[in-house]
Amino acid sequence: MDSICDTLDVEFANEISLLLEPLPSSQIREYFDDLLTTRQCGGLSVKHDDERGKGVYAINVFKEGQLILKDQMLVGAQHSSNKMDCLVCSFCFCFIGSIELQIGRKLYFQGLGISSNGKCHSDATDMEDDSYTVSDINLGECSTNNLKNTTPLPKEIVESLINGKLELPASGRFSLPPVVSCPGGCGETYYCSKSCADMDWKSSHSLLCTGEGSMSLCKEAVSEFIEHANDTNDIFLLAAKVISFTILRYKKLKAAHLKEEKNSAPHGLADISFSLLLEAWKPISVGYKRRWWECIALPADVDRCDEVGFRMQIKEMASTSLQLLKAAIFDKEYAPLFSLDIYGHIIGMFELNNLDLVVASPVEDYFLYIDDLPHPQKKEAEAITKPILDAIGDDYSIGCQGTAFFPLQSCMNHSCCPNAKAFKREEDTDGQATIIALQPIQVGEEVTISYIDEELTYEERQMMLADYGFRCKCLKCLEEGHQSNTNLVTAPTT
Ligand SMILES: [Zn+2]
Ligand SMILES: [Zn+2]
Ligand SMILES: [Zn+2]
Numbered sequence: 001m002d003s004i005c006d007t008l009d010v011e012f013a014n015e016i017s018l019l020l021e022p023l024p025s026s027q028i029r030e031y032f033d034d035l036l037t038t039r040q041c042g043g044l045s046v047k048h049d050d051e052r053g054k055g056v057y058a059i060n061v062f063k064e065g066q067l068i069l070k071d072q073m074l075v076g077a078q079h080s081s082n083k084m085d086c087l088v089c090s091f092c093f094c095f096i097g098s099i100e101l102q103i104g105r106k107l108y109f110q111g112l113g114i115s116s117n118g119k120c121h122s123d124a125t126d127m128e129d130d131s132y133t134v135s136d137i138n139l140g141e142c143s144t145n146n147l148k149n150t151t152p153l154p155k156e157i158v159e160s161l162i163n164g165k166l167e168l169p170a171s172g173r174f175s176l177p178p179v180v181s182c183p184g185g186c187g188e189t190y191y192c193s194k195s196c197a198d199m200d201w202k203s204s205h206s207l208l209c210t211g212e213g214s215m216s217l218c219k220e221a222v223s224e225f226i227e228h229a230n231d232t233n234d235i236f237l238l239a240a241k242v243i244s245f246t247i248l249r250y251k252k253l254k255a256a257h258l259k260e261e262k263n264s265a266p267h268g269l270a271d272i273s274f275s276l277l278l279e280a281w282k283p284i285s286v287g288y289k290r291r292w293w294e295c296i297a298l299p300a301d302v303d304r305c306d307e308v309g310f311r312m313q314i315k316e317m318a319s320t321s322l323q324l325l326k327a328a329i330f331d332k333e334y335a336p337l338f339s340l341d342i343y344g345h346i347i348g349m350f351e352l353n354n355l356d357l358v359v360a361s362p363v364e365d366y367f368l369y370i371d372d373l374p375h376p377q378k379k380e381a382e383a384i385t386k387p388i389l390d391a392i393g394d395d396y397s398i399g400c401q402g403t404a405f406f407p408l409q410s411c412m413n414h415s416c417c418p419n420a421k422a423f424k425r426e427e428d429t430d431g432q433a434t435i436i437a438l439q440p441i442q443v444g445e446e447v448t449i450s451y452i453d454e455e456l457t458y459e460e461r462q463m464m465l466a467d468y469g470f471r472c473k474c475l476k477c478l479e480e481g482h483q484s485n486t487n488l489v490t491a492p493t494t
Contacts, residue, residue: 008339015274015336020345023285025049031286035407041069044447046411054286054411055446062441068420069408069447071433074283075204075241076357076404080234084109085398086361087179089192091200093359093400093431096192097179099171099366104161106363107153107391150393161388168388169381170369174362185211204244207329221328228324236321238403239346242284243325243337250280250334277334287410289352290469291344292318296351297467318343350403352468353410357402357431360424364397406433415448415474416461422449448474458483 009016023031025048032046043060062068078088087105089096160166177192183201186209191197206215208222216222229236253276278285289295293315302310322343330338367389370381389396409422412435423436441447452464458480465472 008335009341012336012339015277016339016341018274018278019281019285019336019342020288023282027282028054028286031282032408032411039069039071039408041408044069044408046408053413056408056412058441058443058445058447061443062437064437064439066437067425067434068437068441069433069435070428071406071408071435073357073404073406073431073433074287075238075245076402076431077234077238077241078357078400078402080230080237082398082401085395086359086400087190088359088400089177089196089430090182090189090205091191091196091203093357093402094192094429095176095359095362095400096190097176098164099174099176099363100161100164100166100168101179102176102361102363103168103388103392104158106395107158107388108162110150110392111152111155111158151387151390153387153391168366169384170373171366173369174366176362182209182211184209184213186214187211202248204241204248207244207247208240216328217330218328221324225321225324225328228321232317232321235347235350235403236318236325238350238405239321239343240325240329242346242405243343244329246277246280246284246337247329247331247334250277253280273333277336281337283407284346284349287353287405287407288345288349290348291341292347292351293344295348295469315340315344318347350405353405355404355406355410355433357400357404358424359400359429359431361397361399362429364399367396400431402431404431404433409433409435409449412447412449414451414465414468414470414472416450416452416454416472416476417474418448418450418454419445420447420449 028048029046032048036042036044036046043058043062045057045059046054047057048054056069058068076093078086078090078093085106086095087097087102088094095102157166161168180191180194180197181187182189182191182205183197184206188210189200189205191200201209206213208214208216208226210219210223210226212219214222225240226237229240254273257272257276293311296311296314298304298307298310319340322338322340326338336342367385370378370385372378373381412420419439419441420435420437422433424434425436428434435447435449451468452461454461454476456464458477461477462471462481
């Protein structure tokens with residue numbers, strides 16, 4: 001598998017192994033203590049030992065149903081295929097625009113999806129004087145949604161939903177933040193506020209923007225990288241965000257360092273540069289475990305005897321993606337970040353952590369609200385909303401879906417009888433992870449969540465958890481495992 005070997009991996013072997021070296025326990029503790037303080041999570045602590053790895057423990061009592069943790073993601077991305085269903089802020093992932101715009105976009109893409117040649121036709125009518133128009137919509141992909149049971153609406157109605165000329169009954173009750181465009185002018189990412197736009201720009205988007213303001217080496221190269229990710233695996237988009245995030249953090253640390261240096265005796269910048277890169281990389285270094293092509297679960301349709309070839313293909317795909325990313329944002333100053341080994345570890349981190357990004361759709365809430373209206377109002381409203389619902393079909397309730405890395409949630413260990421779960425309450429309308437207690441949790445008790453469907457049988461559970469690289473020894477598994485053993489072997493009589 002080592003035939004794909006990048007010259008970078010050889011040239012910077014030393015730096016790369018330092019970046020991939022596990023942090024000492026004391027630094028891990030310090031990092032998570034800081035994080036818990038900024039998250040205002042007084043009730044938790046992260047413990048780490050070399051044998052068991054990391055775990056989250058209660059230092060306060062939690063009642064059943066109580067919020068344990070709200071975890072802000074380090075990086076996250078909406079799945080490319082989900083972008084047609086939901087327009088969300090690219091930084092906090094809340095829905096933006098209006099109920100009408102959300103519905104209008106969806107219907108617009110459905111309309112494109114049924115075009116006969118199977119390719120998107122971009123005859124979008126430009127509707128002027130609007131912050132968001134159909135021509136702004138990224139036509140990167142076509143919807144192939146199940147449209148069998150839908151009744152299309154006239155194009156004019158879809159347009160007036162998008163441009164705000166048609167107002168749906170009671171939609172004001174579900175008002176959403178206005179759409180803010182990317183300051184770089186890519187016309188591909190949108191935000192709920194200027195502050196989200198600024199934070200995303202500073203955190204990673206400035207390097208990955210395809211607009212005029214892009215800080216990348218070459219906008220076209222960024223587009224090519226994005227296109228490859230959309231065609232193969234959108235996990236690459238997330239990996240690119242991690243690399244950009246690290247570069248921008250590094251630049252910030254370096255600027256602060258240089259400012260300080262002015263007031264004291266200067267040191268060689270070369271020595272300090274790498275230690276600043278290590279510091280910038282720290283939030284990632286607490287998360288990764290294994291390389292993507294080594295830890296990815298073998299898909300059901302791949303035969304065991306083709307495993308080596310499959311893993312080789314995955315590695316090749318990652319290598320292609322990395323070459324495209326290098327063409328877009330490489331700089332010798334932080335060259336080790338662009339090694340295939342580092343790229344593999346970043347993607348492996350997303351592969352091994354069960355961290356779905358989910359935000360419920362206000363469009364679903366809207367139609368449920370209309371359905372719940374008392375008799376005369378309901379009939380009046382439905383005269384308008386029913387044809388729209390019929391046009392959207394069963395997909396009306398699809399929420400925002402993606403992948404994200406939540407630093408604290410990712411420290412939570414699995415149990416098949418967990419005492420907590422990820423659960424979005426009505427007020428949780430953005431991409432943060434929320435963890436709720438399923439039962440009373442005592443001081444000192446470990447907080448556990450289930451990575452899988454815990455209703456599966458013992459054998460099925462162990463098989464699924466093998467993909468995460470461990471055998472579950474929770475109470476439920478110890479009991480059921482013992483039972484399945486005693487079924488096989490005649491229990492000795494005492
Ligand atoms: Zn936002
Ligand atoms: Zn942009
Ligand atoms: Zn278990």
